[in-house]
Amino acid sequence: MGIFSKIKSALQKTSEKISLSITGKKIDENLAQEIEDALIIADAGVEISLELSAKVSKKKFSQEATDIDVKKFLSVEIFNLVKPYECDFFESCSAPVPYVILVIGVNGNGKTTSVAKIAHIFKSSGRRPLVVAADTFRAAAVEQLKFWAKKIGVDICAGKEKADAAGLVFSAIEQAKRNGNDVVLVDTAGRMQNRDDLLAELEKIKRVVRKIDDTAPHKTILLLDGLTGQAAHAQVDVFLHKIGVDGIIITKLDGTAKGGALLSLVKKYKIPIFAVGVGESIDDLKPFNAQDYADAIVGL
Ligand SMILES: Nc1nc2c(ncn2[C@@H]2O[C@H](COP(=O)(O)OP(=O)(O)OP(=O)(O)O)[C@@H](O)[C@H]2O)c(=O)[nH]1
Numbered sequence: 047m048g049i050f051s052k053i054k055s056a057l058q059k060t061s062e063k064i065s066l067s068i069t070g071k072k073i074d075e076n077l078a079q080e081i082e083d084a085l086i087i088a089d090a091g092v093e094i095s096l097e098l099s100a101k102v103s104k105k106k107f108s109q110e111a112t113d114i115d116v117k118k119f120l121s122v123e124i125f126n127l128v129k130p131y132e133c134d135f136f137e138s139c140s141a142p143v144p145y146v147i148l149v150i151g152v153n154g155n156g157k158t159t160s161v162a163k164i165a166h167i168f169k170s171s172g173r174r175p176l177v178v179a180a181d182t183f184r185a186a187a188v189e190q191l192k193f194w195a196k197k198i199g200v201d202i203c204a205g206k207e208k209a210d211a212a213g214l215v216f217s218a219i220e221q222a223k224r225n226g227n228d229v230v231l232v233d234t235a236g237r238m239q240n241r242d243d244l245l246a247e248l249e250k251i252k253r254v255v256r257k258i259d260d261t262a263p264h265k266t267i268l269l270l271d272g273l274t275g276q277a278a279h280a281q282v283d284v285f286l287h288k289i290g291v292d293g294i295i296i297t298k299l300d301g302t303a304k305g306g307a308l309l310s311l312v313k314k315y316k317i318p319i320f321a322v323g324v325g326e327s328i329d330d331l332k333p334f335n336a337q338d339y340a341d342a343i344v345g346l
C-alpha cells in the first residue's frame with residue numbers, strides 16, 4: 047500500500063463526516079454551515095472551522111460546480127494552511143554525526159513505537175541508528191525497545207532499571223561514537239506535562255548531552271496522540287516552553303476522528319510536523335505530506 051492510500055485510509059474516521067457534509071449536497075448557504083459543523087466535530091478548532099466555512103460561503107462557485115469542486119476548493123485551502131509545516135525530517139537528520147534525536151511526550155502516546163519506526167526508516171536508507179532505552183523507570187519499557195531493536199536489527203543501549211537517564215544517554219552517545227552509529231534515537235519515559243520533577247529530568251538529559259556536543263540534541267520531537275485531539279494544545283504549551291521542541295509527530299491518526307486537530311496545532315504553534323503515525327506496524331510512520339492530508343481530510 048502506497049504512502050498516499052495509507053494516510054488516506056488512516057484519516058477515514060476523520061474525513062467521513064467532512065466528506066459527508068459535502069457529498070451530494072447542493073451548493074447553497076446551508077453547505078457552509080454543514081462544513082463548519084463537520085470541521086468542528088473533527089477537532090479543527092472553532093477559529094479554523096469558521097475561517098474555512100466563510101471561504102466556502104464567499105466563493106462564487108459556477109452554476110455547473112459539483113460537490114467535487116467544493117471538496118477541491120476546501121482541499122486547496124487546507125493545503126495552504128498545512129504546507130508550511132511539511133518538512134524533510136529524515137533527510138534533515140544527517141549532520142552532525144552522531145545526530146542526536148530526543149523523543150518526548152506524555153504517557154502512552156507512541157514514543158517507544160515511534161522510535162522503532164524512525165530507526166527502521168533510517169536503517170532502510172543505509173544509516174546506522176542506535177536506539178537508547180532512556181525510559182529507565184519501567185523494566186517493561188526497556189524490554190519493549192529491546193524487542194523492536196532486535197526485530198528491525200538496530201543497535202540498542204539500555205541501562206539498569208532505575209539508572210540515571212541522563213547518564214545513560216551520555217554513555218549512549220559515547221558508544222555511538224565508538225561504534226560508528228550515525229544517528230542516536232533517545233526514547234524517554236512518558237511524563238505528564240504537569241509533573242515538574244519529571245520535566246526537570248528531561249532538562250537534565252539535555253544539559254548532559256550538551257557536554258558532549260553543545261549543538262545536541264539536534265532534534266527534540268514531541269509525540270502527540272491523535273486521539274487527544276485539541277486537548278494536545280496543553281501538552282505543546284508546556285513542552286515547547288519548558289523543554290523546547292523542534293517538531294511534532296502525531297500518532298494514531300488511524301484510530302481517531304479528531305484528525306482535524308493537526309490544523310489548529312500548526313496554526314497556533316507554527317511547528318513542523320516531522321511525521322504521522324498511521325498504524326501499529328513498523329512501517330506505519332509516514333513523512334507528513336500536506337497534499338495527501340488535505341485531499342484525505344475532505345475525502346478526495
Ligand atoms: N493505531 C495506532 N497505534 C499506535 C500508533 N503509535 C503507537 N501506537 C500504539 O500505542 C500504544 C502505546 O505506544 P508506546 O510506543 O508504548 O507509547 P509510549 O509513548 O512509549 O508509552 P509510555 O512509554 O508508557 O509513555 C502501543 O500499543 C502502540 O502500538 C499509531 O500510529 N497507530
Ligand SMILES: [Mg+2]
Pocket residue numbers: 157158159181187233234235236
Ligand atoms: Mg515508551
